[in-house]
Amino acid sequence: MNDDALLDVRDLVVRYGDVTAVDHVSFALAAGETLALDGPSGCGKSSAALAVLQLRRPDAGEVRFEGRELTALTERELRPVRPRMQPVFQDPYGSLSPRHRIRDAVAEPLKVRGVWSATDGPARVAELLDRVGLDPSYGDRRPHELSGGQCQRVGIARALASEPRLLVLDEPVSSLDPSVRAGVLNLLADLRDDLGLGYLFICHDRAVVRHFADRVIEMREGRVISG
Numbered sequence: 001m002n003d004d005a006l007l008d009v010r011d012l013v014v015r016y017g018d019v020t021a022v023d024h025v026s027f028a029l030a031a032g033e034t035l036a037l038d039g040p041s042g043c044g045k046s047s048a049a050l051a052v053l054q055l056r057r058p059d060a061g062e063v064r065f066e067g068r069e070l071t072a073l074t075e076r077e078l079r080p081v082r083p084r085m086q087p088v089f090q091d092p093y094g095s096l097s098p099r100h101r102i103r104d105a106v107a108e109p110l111k112v113r114g115v116w117s118a119t120d121g122p123a124r125v126a127e128l129l130d131r132v133g134l135d136p137s138y139g140d141r142r143p144h145e146l147s148g149g150q151c152q153r154v155g156i157a158r159a160l161a162s163e164p165r166l167l168v169l170d171e172p173v174s175s176l177d178p179s180v181r182a183g184v185l186n187l188l189a190d191l192r193d194d195l196g197l198g199y200l201f202i203c204h205d206r207a208v209v210r211h212f213a214d215r216v217i218e219m220r221e222g223r224v225i226s227g
C-alpha cells in the first residue's frame with residue numbers, strides 16, 4: 001500500500017455473472033494528479049470507476065481512499081465518505097433533472113450534506129456557478145436552456161458543492177462539441193491545480209489523454225496492459 005496516495009486500488013475485481021469486467025486491476029493516485037484509464041469500449045473502464053466510487057461494490061480487491069479501506073465499510077459508514085469522491089459523467093443533461101432550475105441542482109448537494117442555510121446558501125450557489133465559469137444568473141434557468149458545455153459545467157459545480165478530494169471523470173467531454181471541449185478541460189485543469197484535486201479520468205481520445213493526464217493506464221479485456 002502507498003500511504004501517501006489519495007486513492008490506492010489493489011487487485012480490483014468486478015464481475016457481472018460470468019463476465020469479469022475488471023480483472024485484478026491496481027493503481028494509485030496522488031492529490032493534484034490526473035490518472036487516465038484508456039482502452040477500447042468494453043475493456044472495463046466504467047466498471048472500475050463505479051467500483052472505486054463504491055456505486056457498484058467490487059467482487060474482490062481493495063479501494064483505499066484517504067487512508068481508509070472502503071470495500072469493508074457498510075453503506076452507513078460510507079455516507080460521510082461519499083461526498084469526498086464525486087463522479088462527473090459523460091451525459092451532462094442526464095445527470096440534471098429537467099424540471100429543476102440550475103440553482104436548485106447546485107444547492108441539492110449542500111442540502112444533502114446539511115450545510116445549506118437560507119442566509120449563506122444562495123451566495124454559495126452563485127460562487128460555485130462563478131467558479132465553473134457561469135454567470136450566476138444561469139441559476140434561474142433549466143437544463144434545456146443551457147448548452148451541453150454549460151450543463152457539464154453545472155455538473156462540475158454540483159460535484160464541487162460536496163467539497164470532494166477526488167473526481168471520477170467518466171468521458172466528461174466526449175459528448176461535447178470539439179469547440180467547447182477545450183474550455184471544459186481547461187476549467188478542470190484549473191480546479192485540479194487550485195484545489196489539489198485528484199482525477200481518475202476515463203477517456204478514449206488519445207490526444208485529450210496525452211494533453212490532460214499525468215499518467216495513463218491502458219486496459220484491455222479487464223486487465224491493465226501498461227502504465
Ligand SMILES: Nc1ncnc2c1ncn2[C@@H]1O[C@H](COP(=O)(O)OP(=O)(O)OP(=O)(O)O)[C@@H](O)[C@H]1O
Pocket residue numbers: 016019020021039040041042043044045046047048
Ligand atoms: N450492468 C452490466 N451488466 C452486465 N454486463 C455489464 C454491465 N456493465 C458492463 N458490463 C460488461 O462489462 C464489460 C466492461 O464494460 P464497461 O462498461 O466497464 O467498459 P468500458 O471500457 O467502460 O466501455 P465503454 O467505453 O463502452 O463505456 C463489458 O463486457 C460490458 O458488456
